[in-house]
Ligand SMILES: Nc1ncnc2c1ncn2[C@@H]1O[C@H](COP(=O)(O)OP(=O)(O)O)[C@@H](O)[C@H]1O
């Protein structure tokens with residue numbers, strides 16, 4: 001079978017796979033399965049989350065009150081530049097982000113150019129220049145209540161939040177921004193994975209596609 005998408009047949013550039021979906025939908029789970037299937041040596045992952053803007057100008061309480069689900073909260077231009085750099089075969093310095101303190105760290109991770117570049121995040125399909133770089137666009141879907149429950153558990157155990165703060169943030173910004181920006185961006189997906197990161201049939205099909213693309217690289 002031949003996969004054309006919008007890429008050249010004589011591929012030398014890496015295949016760029018976008019994994020989008022609402023918060024708690026299972027994106028990270030899908031990325032892990034792709035990485036395990038293709039092999040660490042062939043895959044680099046760039047999380048859009050790394051590119052939340054630096055707001056050291058604000059106090060922690062002020063940063064905690066910001067809307068982190070609007071596209072303007074992210075430095076997407078820098079991510080676009082980094083994806084282009086990786087595509088041209090050069091490594092990049094990806095920013096590190098501290099979710100507990102809602103701020104960029106002043107340390108970076110070196111990300112190497114590899115055969116497959118996975119770009120992951122809630123808002124990656126909401127940005128036209130970023131979308132244009134992707135060869136395959138996957139949207140991981142899950143019911144809103146399921147996503148909220150997962151987020152509640154994750155934010156309390158991993159991101160230092162209280163139950164009330166997760167509820168307030170969800171109702172104040174996560175849910176309205178999801179409806180305004182994330183859900184409508186699903187229309188750009190080539191593949192939609194229903195029921196999140198543990199949908200074995202859908203994920204197996206995605207892995208077969210990805211292995212085929214990487215083998216051509
Ligand atoms: N289909 C599923 N059924 C049950 N738990 C799931 C499923 N998909 C993901 N999870 C769990 O839900 C949590 C959030 O998934 P994750 O992949 O981190 O979401 P995201 O990266 O989209 O925020 C994780 O603890 C993960 O193990």
Ligand SMILES: O=c1ccn([C@@H]2O[C@H](COP(=O)(O)O)[C@@H](O)[C@H]2O)c(=O)[nH]1
Nearest residue numbers: 022023024052068069099102103122174
């Ligand atoms: O400082 C921050 C930055 C982001 N968030 C929230 O993170 C999620 C996106 O992460 P997922 O892993 O996709 O859930 C987004 O909904 C932001 O609300 C934050 O709380 N604080």
